[in-house]
Structure formats: structure tokens, C-alpha cells
Amino acid sequence: MNYGIVIKTLGKILVLEAVMMIFPSAVSLLYNQHDKVAFAITITVTGLIGILLSRFPAKTNTIKIREGLTIVTFAWILASFFGALPFFLSRSVDSFVDAFFESVSGLTTTGATVIDNVEVLPQGILFWRSFTHWFGGMGILVLMVSILPALGVGGFQVFKAESTGPITDKIVPRIKDTAKILYTIYLSITVLGTVLLIIGGMSLFDALVYTFGSVGTGGFSTKNLSVGAYNSVYIDIVISLLMLVSGVNFSLYYLLRKKKWREVLGDSELRFYLGVVGTSVLLIAMNIFRNVYGSIWEALRYSLFQVSSIITTTGYATANFDEWPTFSKVILFLLMFIGGCAGSTAGGMKSVRVLVLLKMIKREIMKIFHPRAVISVKLGQRALSKDTLDGISSFFALHMFLFVLGTLLISLDGFDLITSSSAAAATLGNIGPGFAAVGPIHTFSKFSHFSKILMSILMLLGRLELFTVIALFSSKFWREDI
Known part of the structure; x- marks a missing residue:
């Protein structure tokens, strides 16, 4: 293990986080609120520690698989630790x-x-909460598009196999070029979203906060009632589209820039993702029409928003969907597991994995009727390798195991099955709200410290694609030179 390059890289990430904190600090100074002291202390501490670590000597600048996985895992843990300081020092929690x-x-x-009650928080803290979505989303894009496909974690070779976007076979040095392309697209969508929300009547501050949450597929809000507080059809549609766009593989936008429309339209995962969205919207709209809403257009409006929010794992709400009929809630619960596309900021198991799992089920059914036939699982025109299929199957098994284990441990707090299971699904899948006591009008404040730490671990595991973190607990990982 090249500990030097690991420590050095982690130091640079902390310096970057300190720089990012300047923006909410500026907001705090602009509004002259008490959280400016918390940001000043945090920026100083984070920046100094980051500078010290970044000067740590390294044997070489080569980052192999072991170093890559270690950096990815500890980057999110350290960034989360120092990112917590403004909340704690400002006494917002x-x-x-x-x-x-x-x-x-x-x-x-x-x-x-x-x-x-988020509405009593100072503007600097509100900005930081949503900015962490946008900042985290930037890291996720590079993780999804460059690092995981190159490492082949959890069947992520499937993404590398089909996508023809800016994907690299090595972590360095071309990762910088990949990041530059991705961030240009990311920033462009952010600017467009902000402008559209301002046109809809939002202040610049709120427009930025909700765009950060939509593009980063996060879901933190400035209102206790989330997006529903605005009660605007225009804002609902804009944010729905922003969430859906952000749930798409960002490499496809690179192809659009190259005017490769045929490749984009032929992408298997995109077609599956849009098909699931369209089907879910129609099914829920038909179910809540007359049961909840008197107009079919109103039913479609709320259905579109909530389906977009849950499948992209954003978590915004325009209605208390926990009061919807059971049929609609079951669909939303299933969408929590599917998630957005690989190569996006969305969480969940990813649409491409679910698509491949369905194809594998279809193959097994076909084998019953044609036992001697050799039937391959294809994505587009390419047959997937056994290693890729095994990786996806293992990922699904591990995801479900962690979901069940999380549900079991969270239930120790005395909550009912729906609350415990949806809390586990919502944190492991990076969704946000669940059902019952963690529904869209509730928070996670009522849980014990044990459950909050557990759910923090589930969030990290889900965001880092499970195996990225799990691998660090293997003795083989530390012994062998990989």
C-alpha cells in the first residue's frame, strides 16, 4: 500500500472542501448571521489539516486499485466529518x-x-446543506464514470461495456480530462436550472438551493414542506425535469455534444429508465385520481413529481405521499431500489443493474424450455461476461442483505416495520424520506444515536457502491499488491 499517495490525496480533498466552504461563509457574511464564526473556524481547521496532509511524502504518484478504493472510502468519511463542523459549531443541531x-x-x-424546523436555520447553513449535495455530486460523477468502471466494482464493468462516453481505463492521468468534461455539463445544467427557477418566481438564494438539490439529486430544502410550499405547477415541472435529467448517465450528454443521437436513443439503460418512469407515473396517476385528487391533470402533476423524485433518489416532495393509496406507495417503495442511471448523481441499485437482473431472470426461464441452448445476456448488442453478471448478482444480494440487516437493527428503536424498513431503504438507497414516521412531513430526529450512526454508515455504503467499502475489511485486500 502506498500510504503516502493516499494521505496526500486525502489532504488535497480536504483543501478543496475548505475552499468550497468559502461560498456558504460568504452567504453568512452577506446576511450577517451568527454562523459566520462556525464557518471561519471550520475553514481554518479543515484547510490547515488538508495542507499538512497534502505535503505528506509519497513513494510514487501511482494510484492502484487498493489505493483507489482506500481514497474513495476515506474521502467521503473525512469530508463528512469536517463538513459536520459548521452544523455543530453553529448549534444548528x-x-x-x-x-x-x-x-x-x-x-x-x-x-x-x-x-x-429548517426555516429557522441561518442562510449560511441552509446554503451549506444544499451545497454539499452539489459538491458531493461532483465527486460522485467522477467515481461513477471513471473510477468504478476501471476497478470493476460490483459489476460496474457493465457501464464501461456499453457506454462510449469519456470513460478511462486508468485512474490517472486522464481522470482530470474526464472530470473537466463532466463538470462542464454539470455546471451548465446547474446554471440552466437556476435561471428557470428564478423565472418561476424563486429568489436567487432559493433557486440556487433547489437547483443544487435537484442536480445533485439530494433533496435538502429551505422549507419544512419542501417544494410543496411553493404550490406552483411551473416550479414542480422544472424541478421534475431537473431531477430526471440529473438521473441520466452523464456520458450520454457528452455524446449529445458530439451529435451522436443514435447512440443516445439506443442506450438500453436510458430506455429502461424512461420506461419505468413513464409506466410508474401513469399507474400512480390512475390510482390517486379520484382517490386523492379530483382532476386527472392534478394527479399527473403530483405523480410525475414524486416518481421523478424517488427514482432519482432526490427526495423532494410536493405532497404527503404517505397518505396516498397503498398501491401507489408500493410503486414508490420499489422505485427506491431501482434508482437512476449509472454515471449519474442518483443513488439506488442503478437502473442498468435492475435491467440486467431482469434479463438474467428471462434467460433462466428460457433455459427451462431450451435446456441445451447457450443463451447470453446482452446489453445493447454486446454480450455480458460471466464476471460482470456475477458482480451484479453479488451486488444485488449484498444490497438486499444490508437492507434487511438495517431494518432489523433500526427496529430496535421500537419503530414499526414500515418505518424501520423504509428508513433502511431510504438511507441505503440515498433517497431521503420514507414512509410512516420517516415520511415526507417527518424527519429522522426521533431515532437514537445508535440508529443515526447506523444510517450514516448505510448512506456511505450505498453511495460508494457497497463493495468499495466492504473490500477494506478483507485481510486479502491489505496483504496482496493489487
Whole structure:
């Protein structure tokens, strides 16, 4: 293990985080609120520690698989720790556990909160909460598009196999070029979203906050009633589209820039993702029409928004969907597991994995009728390797195991099955709200410190694609030179 390059890289990431904190600090100074002291202390501490670590000597600048996985895991843990300081020092939360939970939720773009009344928070803290979504989303894009496909974690070779976007075979040095392309697209969508929301009547501050949450697929809000507080059809549609766009593989936008429309339209995962969205919207709209809403257009409006929010794992709400009929809630619960596309800021298991799993089920059914036939699982025109299929199957098994284990441990707090299971699904899948006691009008403040730490771990595991973190607990990982 090249510990030098690991420590050095982690130091640079902390310096970057300190620089990012300048923006909410500026907001705090602009509004002359008490949280400016918390930001000043945090920026100084984070920046100094980052500078010291970044000067750590390294044997070489080569980052192999082991170093890559270690950096990815500890980058999110350290960023979450230092990102929690503004919440804690400004007394926006009651304990450091709450601050850490809020920070992890932000940087993993989950959007689950322990703050019961966000409307009393100072503007600097409100800005930082949502900015962590945007900042975390930047890191997630490079993780999804460059690092994981190159490492082949959890069947992520499937993404590398089909996508023809700016994907690299090596972590360095071309990762910088990849990041530059991705961030240009990311920033462009952010600017467009902000402008559209301002046109809809939002202030610049709110427009930025909700764009950060939508593009980063996070879901932190400035209102206790989330997006529903605005009661605007225009804002609902704009944010719905922003969430859906952000749930798409960002490499496809690179192809659009190259005017490769045929490749984009032929992308298997995109077609599956849009198909699931369209089907879910129609099914829920038909179910809540007359049962909840008197107009079919109103039913479609709320259905579109909530389906977009849940499948992209953003977590915004325009209605208390926990009061919808059971049929609609079951669909939303299933969408929590599917998630957005690989190569996006969305969480969940990813649409491409679910698509491949369905194709594998179809193959097994076909084998019953044609036992001697050799049937391959294809994505587009390319047959997937056994290693890729095994990786996806293992990922699904591990995801479900962690979901069940999380549900079991969270239930120790005395909550009912729906609350415990949806809390586990919402944190592991990086969604945010769940059902019952963690529904869209509730928060996670009522859980014990044990459960909050557990759910913070689930958020990190889900965001880092499970195996990225799990691998660090293997003795083989530390012994062999990989």
C-alpha cells in the first residue's frame, strides 16, 4: 500500500472542501448571521489539516486499485466529518452525531434530515446543506464514470461495456480530462436550472438551493414542506425535469455534444429508465385520481413529481405521499431500489443493474424450455461476461442483505416495520424520506444515536457502491499488491 499517495490525496480533498466552504461563509457574511464564526473556524481547521496532509511524502504518484478504493472510502468519511463542523459549531443541531448524520446525508446526496424546523436555520447553513449535495455530486460523477468502471466494482464493468462516453481505463492521468468534461455539463445544467427557477418566481438564494438539490439529486430544502410550499405547477415541472435529467448517465450528454443521437436513443439503460418512469407515473396517476385528487391533470402533476423524485433518489416532495393509496406507495417503495442511471448523481441499485437482473431472470426461464441452448445476456448488442453478471448478482444480494440487516437493527428503536424498513431503504438507497414516521412531513430526529450512526454508515455504503467499502475489511485486500 502506498500510504503516502493516499494521505496526500486525502489532504488535497480536504483543501478543496475548505475552499468550497468559502461560498456558504460568504452567504453568512452577506446576511450577517451568527454562523459566520462556525464557518471561519471550520475553514481554518479543515484547510490547515488538508495542507499538512497534502505535503505528506509519497513513494510514487501511482494510484492502484487498493489505493483507489482506500481514497474513495476515506474521502467521503473525512469530508463528512469536517463538513459536520459548521452544523455543530453553529448549534444548528443538538449533538455531533446529528451534525455528522446531516453532513453524510448531504455529501452522499441522500437528503434525510434530523432538523425538524429548517426555516429557522441561518442562510449560511441552509446554503451549506444544499451545497454539499452539489459538491458531493461532483465527486460522485467522477467515481461513477471513471473510477468504478476501471476497478470493476460490483459489476460496474457493465457501464464501461456499453457506454462510449469519456470513460478511462486508468485512474490517472486522464481522470482530470474526464472530470473537466463532466463538470462542464454539470455546471451548465446547474446554471440552466437556476435561471428557470428564478423565472418561476424563486429568489436567487432559493433557486440556487433547489437547483443544487435537484442536480445533485439530494433533496435538502429551505422549507419544512419542501417544494410543496411553493404550490406552483411551473416550479414542480422544472424541478421534475431537473431531477430526471440529473438521473441520466452523464456520458450520454457528452455524446449529445458530439451529435451522436443514435447512440443516445439506443442506450438500453436510458430506455429502461424512461420506461419505468413513464409506466410508474401513469399507474400512480390512475390510482390517486379520484382517490386523492379530483382532476386527472392534478394527479399527473403530483405523480410525475414524486416518481421523478424517488427514482432519482432526490427526495423532494410536493405532497404527503404517505397518505396516498397503498398501491401507489408500493410503486414508490420499489422505485427506491431501482434508482437512476449509472454515471449519474442518483443513488439506488442503478437502473442498468435492475435491467440486467431482469434479463438474467428471462434467460433462466428460457433455459427451462431450451435446456441445451447457450443463451447470453446482452446489453445493447454486446454480450455480458460471466464476471460482470456475477458482480451484479453479488451486488444485488449484498444490497438486499444490508437492507434487511438495517431494518432489523433500526427496529430496535421500537419503530414499526414500515418505518424501520423504509428508513433502511431510504438511507441505503440515498433517497431521503420514507414512509410512516420517516415520511415526507417527518424527519429522522426521533431515532437514537445508535440508529443515526447506523444510517450514516448505510448512506456511505450505498453511495460508494457497497463493495468499495466492504473490500477494506478483507485481510486479502491489505496483504496482496493489487
